[in-house]
Amino acid sequence: MDKSKLDHLLLEAHARDDHDALIRYYTLAADEREAARDTDAACFYLTHAFVFALESGAPEADTLNARLAAHGRAHRLDFSD
Amino acid sequence: MNKHSPLSSVLAEVNIANGLPNEHYVDPAIFAEERKSVLYANWSGVGFGKDVPEEGDAKPVDFLGMPLLIVRDRDGEIGVFQNTCRHRGMILVDTPRKIGGAIRCPYHSWCYSLKGELRATPHVGGPGHNTHEDVDRSDLGLVRVRSYVWRDVIFVNVDGNAPAFEDAHAALLERWKEFDQPVHHGGETSSFKLEVKTNWKLAVENYCESYHLPWVHPGLNSYSRLEDHYNIEARGHYSGQGTLVYRQLTDQDGATFEDFPGLSDKWDEGAEYIALYPNVLLGVQRDHAFAIVLEPVDQENTVEHIELYYAKSIEDTPQHDGLRASNAQLWKTVFEEDVFVVEGMQKGRHGVLFDGGRFSPAMDGPTHNFHHWVATQIENGRAD
Numbered sequence: 001m002d003k004s005k006l007d008h009l010l011l012e013a014h015a016r017d018d019h020d021a022l023i024r025y026y027t028l029a030a031d032e033r034e035a036a037r038d039t040d041a042a043c044f045y046l047t048h049a050f051v052f053a054l055e056s057g058a059p060e061a062d063t064l065n066a067r068l069a070a071h072g073r074a075h076r077l078d079f080s081d
Numbered sequence: 082m083n084k085h086s087p088l089s090s091v092l093a094e095v096n097i098a099n100g101l102p103n104e105h106y107v108d109p110a111i112f113a114e115e116r117k118s119v120l121y122a123n124w125s126g127v128g129f130g131k132d133v134p135e136e137g138d139a140k141p142v143d144f145l146g147m148p149l150l151i152v153r154d155r156d157g158e159i160g161v162f163q164n165t166c167r168h169r170g171m172i173l174v175d176t177p178r179k180i181g182g183a184i185r186c187p188y189h190s191w192c193y194s195l196k197g198e199l200r201a202t203p204h205v206g207g208p209g210h211n212t213h214e215d216v217d218r219s220d221l222g223l224v225r226v227r228s229y230v231w232r233d234v235i236f237v238n239v240d241g242n243a244p245a246f247e248d249a250h251a252a253l254l255e256r257w258k259e260f261d262q263p264v265h266h267g268g269e270t271s272s273f274k275l276e277v278k279t280n281w282k283l284a285v286e287n288y289c290e291s292y293h294l295p296w297v298h299p300g301l302n303s304y305s306r307l308e309d310h311y312n313i314e315a316r317g318h319y320s321g322q323g324t325l326v327y328r329q330l331t332d333q334d335g336a337t338f339e340d341f342p343g344l345s346d347k348w349d350e351g352a353e354y355i356a357l358y359p360n361v362l363l364g365v366q367r368d369h370a371f372a373i374v375l376e377p378v379d380q381e382n383t384v385e386h387i388e389l390y391y392a393k394s395i396e397d398t399p400q401h402d403g404l405r406a407s408n409a410q411l412w413k414t415v416f417e418e419d420v421f422v423v424e425g426m427q428k429g430r431h432g433v434l435f436d437g438g439r440f441s442p443a444m445d446g447p448t449h450n451f452h453h454w455v456a457t458q459i460e461n462g463r464a465d
Contacts, residue, residue, distance in 0.1 A: 019181075043209030051190050051203050057137075057182025074211040075218070077200060 001028060019056040023049050027064070043073045050074070091437065091456040095449040100437035101456065106280040106430040112380035116145045118462025119359050119455055121239035124246050126361035126374035127151070128235045129388055130159055131266040132177070137195065139184070140177040144237070145377060149226060150174050150184075151235060154195035161228040161237050162197050167221040184223075197223035233264055233390065234361055234372050252315050253357060259344050260365050264390035267369075270406040271389035273413055279423040280430070281360055281377035284385060285451055287423050288373075289313075289356040291322040292444035298418055312446045313355060317454060320447035321355035327366050330411065332404045338368035341392045356447075358454050368392065369408065373416075381427060387416060 006029055013021035026049035033042035046068050053061035061079065068074035090099040104111045127144050133153040141164050142149045150164035150173060164173050166186040173184055173193070183192040183200055192201040199218040206213040227238040229246035231254075236246060243249055254261070266272070277284065287293065291310035306326075313321040327350050329337045344367055352366040362373035369391050376384040389409055395402070429435065440449045 040209050044204075047203045047209055047211055051185065051192060051201055054183045054192050054201055055181065055185040061182065068211060073209055074201075 001032070006032075019052045019058065022052040023056075023058055023060055023064075026052070027060070030067075039071060043068060043071055046071075047073070088456040088460060091452050092460075095440050095446055096442040098440060098449055098452070100440070100448075101282070101452050102437050103430045103433065103435055105282065105455070106427060107380055109380055112280075112377075114459065114462065115455070116377075117240075119458045120145060120377065121147075122458060122462065123243050123359055124229065124236040124238050124249055125359055126234045126357075126372075127161070127237050128374065129266075129372065129386070130230050130233045130235060131272075131388065133159060135179070137180045138177070139174050139180050139195075141172075141174050144239070147239065148172055149237070150223075152180070152184075152195050159228065159230050159235060160196065161226045161235065163224040163226060165224070166191055167199065167223065168202075173223075193223050197225050199223075232260075232363060232370065232372055233266065233388070234363075234374060236361070250318065250357065252318050253355065257353075257365060259348070260341060260370065262341060262343075262392075264370055265392070265394040267389045267391055267405045267409065268395045268402075270402075270409045273387050273409070275385040275387070275416060275420065277383050277385060277420055277423055278381060279383055279427040280380055281375045281383040282451070282455065283423040283426045284375050284383055284419075285356045285358075285360070285362065286448045287419050287426075288354065288362045289321045289447040289451060290445060291324075292441065293422065297422055298415055312444075313353060314446050314450045316450060317457070319355050319357050320450040321353060322447060323351065323353040326350055327352035329366075329368055330404060330408050332401075332407070336400070336404065338401060338404065338408075339392045339398065340367045341370075356451060358451065359458075371412065383423075385416065387412070 006025060010022070010025045013025055026045045030042045030045035030049060033045060046064055050061060050064035050068060053064055065074055065077050069076040087102065091101055105115070127142050127149060128140065128151050132140050133151055136153055136155050136157060138153045140151045142151060148164035150162045152160050152162065154160060166173055166188065168186065168189055168191045171186050171188040173186055180195060183194055185192045190203050191199065194200050199221045201211065202216055202218065203211055205211060205216050227241050229236045231246065247254065291307060294310070295307050309324055309326040311323045313323055331337050348367045352364065354364045356362050360375040360377065362375065364371045369389060371387065371389045374386045376386060378384060389412065391405070
């Protein structure tokens with residue numbers, strides 16, 4: 001997705017406090033940066049996707065945390081309960 | 082050399098004692114002292130379980146200026162935390178809401194579980210780096226405030242030094258053990274609050290004595306005479322009044338609320354109204370109960386949070402909706418009749434020549450018991 005388009009969608013999602021959209025678009029931004037081997041930027045976006053998933057109790061929190069941990073950027077958390 | 086105690090006359094026996102001095106009602110410095118030595122040092126009521134009925138429910142409470150957060154976790158347990166992020170001290174939750182997964186600080190997004198554990202520290206090690214060797218998550222959970230839920234009242238001991246709730250209040254737990262059973266909140270009509278221009282202690286004092294009933298609540302005289310009441314005094318713990326002629330409310334068809342099961346004959350026509358020090362007022366009757374948490378706003382203002390409870394849930398007894406509303410109105414009328422008294426005593430406490438007053442040795446024992454307890458807490462605080 002075009003970066004300016006993604007930025008626009010993220011701003012809209014923030015304005016709506018739409019956590020599902022925030023998780024989706026930050027993950028998308030992270031995927032694109034990861035594909036470009038820009039690990040720092042990818043982990044920045046992954047962090048945001050993870051935080052909103054964690055806050056809302058979304059199941060994506062587990063895999064997002066695992067991705068950050070795989071990069072050495074987060075402690076692996078237990079989501080079993 | 083003995084240090085003179087300005088509270089020594091309060092600590093005398095009821096027949097010769099004076100009440101607490103005016104400063105305890107009008108002086109902000111004494112109010113601050115009471116906050117520490119009386120309200121933070123003991124088990125104070127701050128809310129009700131019914132306000133966080135479901136998992137993830139969170140309710141912020143201002144307790145004498147201290148921000149608290151009441152949370153019901155995934156196990157259904159109620160916890161109370163200081164509502165302050167361990168990072169930069171930001172208020173975490175400013176309005177009651179449902180927490181879906183974690184409590185996220187709105188400033189830098191540090192996240193906490195419903196049990197207060199620090200779960201995420203985004204960018205703490207730099208952009209995209211969510212750990213730092215000097216930031217130990219296990220040391221930075223939310224500050225948990227000691228809490229205990231009894232009769233749906235959420236009690237906290239802020240300074241953490243009071244005896245365990247079950248020990249501190251063992252006498253009342255034993256006295257009312259027959260009522261140690263589930264209570265069901267009566268719903269929207271069973272919840273009301275009164276904002277009163279009075280010091281919180283005057284609400285306690287008025288509640289725990291029956292002396293005023295025939296004068297302030299003349300409507301009670303026809304069936305609940307002064308001589309049908311008795312004083313309740315447990316030095317150092319609680320005081321109140323009991324009645325021997327409790328009469329159940331009935332609707333137009335003669336129906337009454339269901340009784341709490343298993344009560345002894347004592348409660349057929351008996352009821353008790355007890356101030357559990359410092360700031361919780363409780364009432365038990367065969368068919369309903371109530372709890373009042375006094376929120377001390379400042380030395381001159383108090384909010385009375387009043388909640389009514391029943392033996393059966395509103396879902397199980399929709400036929401009693403009208404009766405519950407009538408009962409709530411009845412109690413609201415009684416409590417509103419007391420407002421001019423507690424506000425009048427507050428005004429009277431600005432009379433600089435008032436000496437704290439004298440007690441009726443026969444009728445004012447419960448009030449003196451409370452003054453004695455408050456004075457003891459103040460003296461203990463001054464001795465530390």
